[in-house]
Amino acid sequence: MTRERVEVAVVGGGPVGLMVACELALAGVGVSVFERRTERVSQSRALSLHPRSLEVLALRGLADRFMARGQRLPLGHYAALETRLDFSVLETAFPFSLFIPQTVTEALLEARARELGVDIRRGHLLTRLEQFPEEVHLEGTCGGGTFHAAARYVVGADGARSAVRTLAGIAFPGADATMSLMLGDIVLSEPLPQPALVVSNLKGVLMIAPLGDGLHHRAVVLDPERTGVPVSEPVTLEELAGSVRAIAGTDFGMKAPFWLSRFGNETRHAATYRDGRVFLAGDAAHVHLPAGGQGLNVGLQDAMNLGWKLVGVLRGWAPEPLLDSYQHERHPVGAHLIQNTLSQSALLYATHPAGQALRAAMSKLLTLPTANRMLAEQISAFDVAYPDPVLPAPPGMAAEPGVTGKRLPDFALHCEDGVTRTLYSLLHEGRWLMLRRPSAGGPASQAVPWGRWTSTVVAEPQGGPEELRPWPSLLVRPDGRVGYVARA
Incomplete structure (x- = not known):
């Protein structure tokens, strides 16, 4: 039997699978997407992209494509309470939710994937998966025949009834729908x-x-x-x-x-997002009541987190244990997602007098700016931070409690060549970024153990978060989060 070999097989050609594929192809990784449907679905399950998802797209230079096709909405909701969530107070270039049908999101991501040379195969149904020390074997049906492939890694982005998750034997504990x-x-x-x-x-x-x-x-x-x-x-x-x-x-x-x-409101959470060479992302990893429109958004964020890490390992720029950080970082995010959608489920179902009183009390509570912002950041995924370093710290740099793992908003940088650029524009290639002030004598990218995966820019921030100001050098992860800082 002849097996076609690919570096990464992504099973599922929806937005999450396509986002993973784009991240991989950006670095030249050979990726094939196996999608069981022969055509994209015409119905839009999801209708919005939240602020962090727009940042994720902006980090790869894609946000403008989506902005041109969607409608900005400054307000969101929590359990359809009367008091809406105010995204306009968030520190971001995208202080709103973008109303955009999932069909458009998927079409735009597919177009980008094809630009990058991703091999997209529709009408391919996975029926068998077997792991080996160095690769994963996949088999399935297509167009009346069969396909056989071998991949170094497999990503299951094939939805709530994931064949990858089932065939890999990954448990999916939770509760059946009660309403x-x-x-x-x-x-x-x-x-x-x-x-x-x-x-x-x-x-x-x-x-x-x-x-x-x-x-x-x-x-x-x-x-x-x-x-x-x-x-x-x-x-x-x-x-x-x-x-x-x-x-x-x-x-x-x-x-x-x-x-x-x-x-x-079926609610389930995969026991693990990684089993050897198999990974889960999006609905394959977590299903819940679609309260607050979070499912697609969290899935896209799963995809970016996994994508750049696979790139680092496949290209020999980072050690294999980096892949364990996908589970360590994203599984708690999924658990938090389950918790807040269960909370919203209870509030939505509160159609009895006591429940209506609770909804009224919660709605009044959201008139308090602090409470409103807390839930706005939760729905937007701005409350997510990863405090544990994912790779060894470079010489002269260290993880800083309260700073490492935090997302950075986009902000202007006056660069050494006299040109003003934005932070996100320097991350479009999906590489680490060593950001140094002109007066800093800190390490250059060559001093970073994964230096071939790191760009160095000498620039003076024009604004940006307060916590950046004490640090002469900053090492930014490919997903726009703080990695390490250097003192003077």
Whole structure:
């Protein structure tokens, strides 16, 4: 049997898998994407990119492509509470959520992947996976035949029912759905009383927002009379409209459904994100109620974290144990995601009098700027930090408690050649960045053990976070986080 050899096989051609592929191909890693669907799906499950995801895209020079196709929304929500989350107070170049259908996000990432030479294979269904000391063997069906491949590493980005996770024997503990909600992309004959409508009362919870195409709106409904309906049962327009009327007093003339679906609050978290040469990312690693629109966003952030680390190891720029840091850094993020979506699930389901009182109290609490910002940072993933160093510190540098692992916003740098550049523009190639002030005599990139993976820029920051100011040299990770600092 002849097996085609690739450096990395990514199983799953959605946004998360494509993001991993882009990270790898950026460094010239040979990557093939195996996607079971023959065409991209036409329905958009996710509808927004949060501030940190926009930063992730900006770190690779891609944000403008997405900004041109989406709509900026300065407010977010937590469990559809009346008081919205204010993203505008966040210290970022993207103090908003970008309303953009998942179909567009996927199309843009696929276009970028093809620009980078990624091999995308649709209609490939994985049926067998076997690990060996130096490679992983994959087998499956395609176009009436079979395929056989061998990869140094495999990334499972193939969703909640992940074949990679199942075939690798990775446990997926959690809880089955205890309730279901309805979703409909429909046309409205009557105008909404406000551009985006949120209603919560004893009859249920309703959210309606325009999809941005000038025609369709998305309605999400939690009807306590219908939450016991199995997720597998199809939704009808009559059922959806009836629940909307019960909650809002009118169905706004709902008609011409483009997509009707039912989803639940099944909650599961992979026991590990790494098993030998197999990794999980996105929904393959964590599933939950899609509260706050976090699933796709956390998946994209998983993808960047894993991608640059695989590059370092595959190119011989970093030791293999670097890959363990993917589990150490991202598994706690997934656990935190599960916790906050369970919290929102409880608040959404609070359609009884005591629950409505709790929702009112929580909504009032969010009028406090500190509380509002805390949840805005949580939904945006700005509260994520990785305090443990991932590689040996270079000579003269060290991890600094409270600074190492923190995300850096984009800010201007007056460079030694007289040109002003932004921090993120210096990270587009996915390399480490040694940032030195002109007066610093600190180490150059050659002094870094992984120097071939590091660029050096001499520049004076024009603004930026306060905690950067004491340090004459700063080593920035490929994902825009502080790695190490050097004292004068």
